[in-house]
Amino acid sequence: MASERVAIVGIGQTEHRATNDGSIAGVVRQAASRALEDARMDWADIDAVVIGKAPDFFEGVMMPELYLADALGAVGKPMFRVHTAGSVGGSTALVAQDLVAAGLHERVLTVAFEKQSESEAMWALSVAMPFQPPMHAGAGGYFAPHIRSYIRRSGAPDHIGILVALKDRLNALKNPCAHLHEADITFDSVRDSIMLWDPIRFSETCPSSDGACAMVLTNERGGDAAAAEGRAPAWVKGTAFRSEPTMFAGRDQVNPRGGQECAADVYKQAGIDDPRADIDCVEMYVPFSWFEPMWLENLHFCPEGEGWKMVEDGVTQLDGDLPVDMSGGVLSSNPIGASGMLRFAEAAMQVRGQAGDHQVPDARTALGHAYGGGSQFFAMWIVGAQKP
Amino acid sequence: MKMRDVAIVSFAQTHHERATRELNEVEMLMPILSEALAGAGIGKDRVDFVCSGSSDYLAGQPFSFVVTLDAFGPWPPISESHVDMDGAWAVYEAWVKMQLGKVDVALIYAYGKSSPGDIRRVLSRQLDPYYLGPLWVDSVALAALQARAGLDAGAFSVEDMARVAAASRHNAMSNPYAQLSGEVDVADLLAEADFVAPLHKHDCAPVTDGAAVVVLAAGGAARELCDRPAWIRGIDHRIEPHALGARDLTTSVSTRLAAEHAGLGAKPVDVAELHAPFTHQELILRRALGLDEDVSVNPSGGALCANPVMAAGLIRMGEAARRISSGKADRAVAHATSGPCLQQNLLCVLEGD
Amino acid sequence: MTDISLPERLRGAEPVRSIRTFARLEYAYTPGRAASRFLNQVTNKRLVGQRCPVCEKVYVPPRGSCPTDGVPTEDEVELGQSGTIVSFCVVNVPFMANLMEIPYVGALIQLDGADIPIMHLIQEVPYDQVHMGMRVEAVWLPDDEIGPTLESIVHFRPNGEPDAPYESYKDNA
Ligand SMILES: [Zn+2]
Numbered sequence: 001m002a003s004e005r006v007a008i009v010g011i012g013q014t015e016h017r018a019t020n021d022g023s024i025a026g027v028v029r030q031a032a033s034r035a036l037e038d039a040r041m042d043w044a045d046i047d048a049v050v051i052g053k054a055p056d057f058f059e060g061v062m063m064p065e066l067y068l069a070d071a072l073g074a075v076g077k078p079m080f081r082v083h084t085a086g087s088v089g090g091s092t093a094l095v096a097q098d099l100v101a102a103g104l105h106e107r108v109l110t111v112a113f114e115k116q117s118e119s120e121a122m123w124a125l126s127v128a129m130p131f132q133p134p135m136h137a138g139a140g141g142y143f144a145p146h147i148r149s150y151i152r153r154s155g156a157p158d159h160i161g162i163l164v165a166l167k168d169r170l171n172a173l174k175n176p177c178a179h180l181h182e183a184d185i186t187f188d189s190v191r192d193s194i195m196l197w198d199p200i201r202f203s204e205t206c207p208s209s210d211g212a213c214a215m216v217l218t219n220e221r222g223g224d225a226a227a228a229e230g231r232a233p234a235w236v237k238g239t240a241f242r243s244e245p246t247m248f249a250g251r252d253q254v255n256p257r258g259g260q261e262c263a264a265d266v267y268k269q270a271g272i273d274d275p276r277a278d279i280d281c282v283e284m285y286v287p288f289s290w291f292e293p294m295w296l297e298n299l300h301f302c303p304e305g306e307g308w309k310m311v312e313d314g315v316t317q318l319d320g321d322l323p324v325d326m327s328g329g330v331l332s333s334n335p336i337g338a339s340g341m342l343r344f345a346e347a348a349m350q351v352r353g354q355a356g357d358h359q360v361p362d363a364r365t366a367l368g369h370a371y372g373g374g375s376q377f378f379a380m381w382i383v384g385a386q387k388p
Numbered sequence: 389m390k391m392r393d394v395a396i397v398s399f400a401q402t403h404h405e406r407a408t409r410e411l412n413e414v415e416m417l418m419p420i421l422s423e424a425l426a427g428a429g430i431g432k433d434r435v436d437f438v439c440s441g442s443s444d445y446l447a448g449q450p451f452s453f454v455v456t457l458d459a460f461g462p463w464p465p466i467s468e469s470h471v472d473m474d475g476a477w478a479v480y481e482a483w484v485k486m487q488l489g490k491v492d493v494a495l496i497y498a499y500g501k502s503s504p505g506d507i508r509r510v511l512s513r514q515l516d517p518y519y520l521g522p523l524w525v526d527s528v529a530l531a532a533l534q535a536r537a538g539l540d541a542g543a544f545s546v547e548d549m550a551r552v553a554a555a556s557r558h559n560a561m562s563n564p565y566a567q568l569s570g571e572v573d574v575a576d577l578l579a580e581a582d583f584v585a586p587l588h589k590h591d592c593a594p595v596t597d598g599a600a601v602v603v604l605a606a607g608g609a610a611r612e613l614c615d616r617p618a619w620i621r622g623i624d625h626r627i628e629p630h631a632l633g634a635r636d637l638t639t640s641v642s643t644r645l646a647a648e649h650a651g652l653g654a655k656p657v658d659v660a661e662l663h664a665p666f667t668h669q670e671l672i673l674r675r676a677l678g679l680d681e682d683v684s685v686n687p688s689g690g691a692l693c694a695n696p697v698m699a700a701g702l703i704r705m706g707e708a709a710r711r712i713s714s715g716k717a718d719r720a721v722a723h724a725t726s727g728p729c730l731q732q733n734l735l736c737v738l739e740g741d
Numbered sequence: 742m743t744d745i746s747l748p749e750r751l752r753g754a755e756p757v758r759s760i761r762t763f764a765r766l767e768y769a770y771t772p773g774r775a776a777s778r779f780l781n782q783v784t785n786k787r788l789v790g791q792r793c794p795v796c797e798k799v800y801v802p803p804r805g806s807c808p809t810d811g812v813p814t815e816d817e818v819e820l821g822q823s824g825t826i827v828s829f830c831v832v833n834v835p836f837m838a839n840l841m842e843i844p845y846v847g848a849l850i851q852l853d854g855a856d857i858p859i860m861h862l863i864q865e866v867p868y869d870q871v872h873m874g875m876r877v878e879a880v881w882l883p884d885d886e887i888g889p890t891l892e893s894i895v896h897f898r899p900n901g902e903p904d905a906p907y908e909s910y911k912d913n914a
Binding site: 503 | 764766767770805807809810
């Protein structure tokens with residue numbers, strides 16, 4: 001039974017913006033070309049392409065991989081399309097990693113994208129179904145009650161969400177690819193921003209972005225070759241994904257079991273006993289600021305109910321003990337289909353030491369995290385600087 | 389490279405029909421999920437991985453697959469994935485995961501209800517959004533273009549095409565799940581009016597609501613769950629350019645490539661289940677695969693007798709596997725396609741012990 | 742990356758920055774058997790959930806299967822017209838095409854007899870007085886406007902009962 005070591009040797013992304021003037025193919029190709037350039041490879045070097053995004057309604061193109069085959073140099077190759085929920089960028093990277101791990105391909109290009117400007121995201125997400133309960137408030141309205149439940153359970157003070165938003169937006173200032181660059185952001189400006197979906201303020205929500213992310217994954221030989229040329233690869237040390245139903249009686253939507261089990265699985269594979277001590281930084285999927293303390297607990301970085309204390313103590317700041325969302329996170333850039341892969345890519349950039357101004361010194365082990373649906377789909381990987 | 393042995397050990401499908409007006413997708417799937425698990429003699433707790441294929445554009449709803457997962461009941465949390473491709477590609481994803489040794493039993497389902505929308509218009513949304521999409525060229529028109537190219541090149545004749553239709557309907561008479569079946573006369577078919585010239589109505593697959601489920605098992609588990617597992621000896625898929633002008637429509641390069649990589653040519657096959665929604669596409673596929681005259685092609689009646697989009701390719705795998713498990717065949721090939729004019733193709737070679 | 746430059750004669754041309762192509766697709770949705778039964782009862786101003794034969798939880802609105810057991814829910818259970826606010830959010834975004842005056846409250850309401858909350862609007866109470874545990878009741882459209890949709894309930898409003906204890910709804914909060 002084959003199980004090859006997998007290395008990330010190329011990473012590319014677009015500058016995420018409200019509107020990218022390129023075509024859909026142009027946006028995807030820009031990220032992919034940058035990943036290839038980073039990997040010192042050409043299109044012909046790639047054996048297979050794995051592309052992900054969701055849902056297709058965002059751009060008005062059904063199965064866009066068909067139209068994108070030409071632009072991604074996939075002609076004559078296997079091209080695989082992943083379509084999970086908000087976690088899709090993560091799930092896509094995991095399928096690519098499996099192709100290499102199984103020994104089927106040596107060099108796989110994986111891409112995820114979104115052009116939210118191509119159509120109305122709010123519209124695309126709320127096609128009115130005549131017989132389903134009416135949607136009253138969009139995604140924020142869906143998640144706000146869960147956040148309220150978290151606050152009720154944990155007794156977290158109101159300013160926690162503000163601290164997270166401020167931290168992520170300040171981190172984004174160090175990341176040229178981030179969509180939001182709010183140089184004059186302050187605690188007060190976040191606090192005073194309009195309360196959209198109480199308890200979620202405007203400055204505690206993610207933007208709508210156009211953008212794409214791409215990675216080149218190779219087997220051990222490819223990873224070693226990159227290392228020999230002085231281009232440190234990131235090595236995959238564990239991968240996991242879990243799903244559970246959207247709603248069921250007694251479902252814990254604040255600390256979902258699927259996320260807990262997914263984390264436990266990926267830590268086990270990576271030989272991590274104490275995530276707080278063994279992981280150097282985390283890039284997690286936080287579309288509303290309060291999800292940072294919630295996920296800190298879900299991912300076993302602290303006991304239940306204490307995630308907000310890590311935030312308050314500054315542990316998750318870029319210079320903290322466990323930096324979280326060094327890139328500025330989803331709160332600063334949100335090309336939805338690519339957002340999961342951006343988390344995975346940032347984790348890999350950190351252990352490769354290529355994160356520039358948002359680099360965590362000596363990051364050796366990092367967690368990339370994505371989730372989707374009603375906090376019910378999870379995808380994670382652990383990457384490390386050291387070959388496992 | 390030595391791959392891990394993985395087999396199709398169980399298969400179930402719906403009774404395909406033009407429109408399942410009473411059932412939503414969950415209700416359509418639940419009975420066949422149970423049937424497929426029962427066929428393998430297992431409960432859902434034995435399943436290590438679930439993967440499904442479906443399309444939001446068919447359902448007319450974003451993230452439509454999320455609700456459908458409730459038909460399986462993913463609790464406690466499961467390892468699960470979804471592709472916006474035919475379920476045959478979901479089998480591919482599962483097969484890859486099984487190579488890594490973490491998954492011994494996988495359940496794959498796919499479903500498509502074409503009845504809510506206008507399938508020809510819906511499929512036009514697959515086209516290049518800048519140049520072709522705005523023209524609303526529909527799926528039948530594109531296939532007609534391909535048929536015309538083949539006819540003009542002398543690759544096949546309208547009689548050849550009608551013979552495919554007649555043979556499919558004949559074969560489907562022994563398939564209780566088929567939507568269309570019966571003895572039809574080639575001359576009668578040819579006497580019918582053109583539909584989208586040069587295609588007649590009989591050249592086109594019907595519009596179908598339906599679903600299918602396949603259970604995969606690896607190594608010892610496969611032997612435990614099935615008397616005669618249909619072993620996957622090779623599986624591969626390839627894509628061609630989207631721009632029709634950049635392709636030779638009279639042949640299928642990607643099918644031939646996938647066949648090479650799946651090792652189809654090593655030995656002759658007894659059965660070929662080909663996912664051809666149009667008669668001329670079956671002819672193109674037969675030729676691309678180099679199938680001998682004595683190969684039984686689409687003994688189920690194929691997609692021309694029931695074409696639940698997103699599941700039709702998975703059904704080809706199930707039908708091929710069923711013939712191996714029942715001992716009627718020793719080696720079979722199943723094919724699935726996606727995109728306009730056979731743009732993307734998957735091949736799976738199956739064998740009995 | 743390769744730099745692509747325009748030929749000389751196109752240098753002055755205005756770039757096409759976007760094209761608008763409208764896509765309209767129409768669908769006829771099928772609610773399915775379970776939802777049909779539920780919606781038919783809604784036209785009689787009754788809320789009828791369905792019990793899972795395996796875990797015995799009562800689901801509303803029923804979708805055809807128990808999400809955890811994957812089996813059909815067939816046993817019907819009439820639910821109360823009142824329920825408890827499990828959690829909620831105050832909306833300040835003009836989301837519903839400005840149909841609602843903001844701020845308004847969207848809440849998860851666990852109907853009496855159900856094991857899962859539904860999402861609906863809370864009205865007839867100042868938004869800043871809405872709280873977890875608040876008891877509310879359904880307000881229906883006039884009889885001649887009632888149809889097979891949950892929108893036949895205009896909103897929920899406080900029913901005057903004392904708050905439900907946290908313990909009684911915390912499984913869903
Ligand atoms: Zn149940």
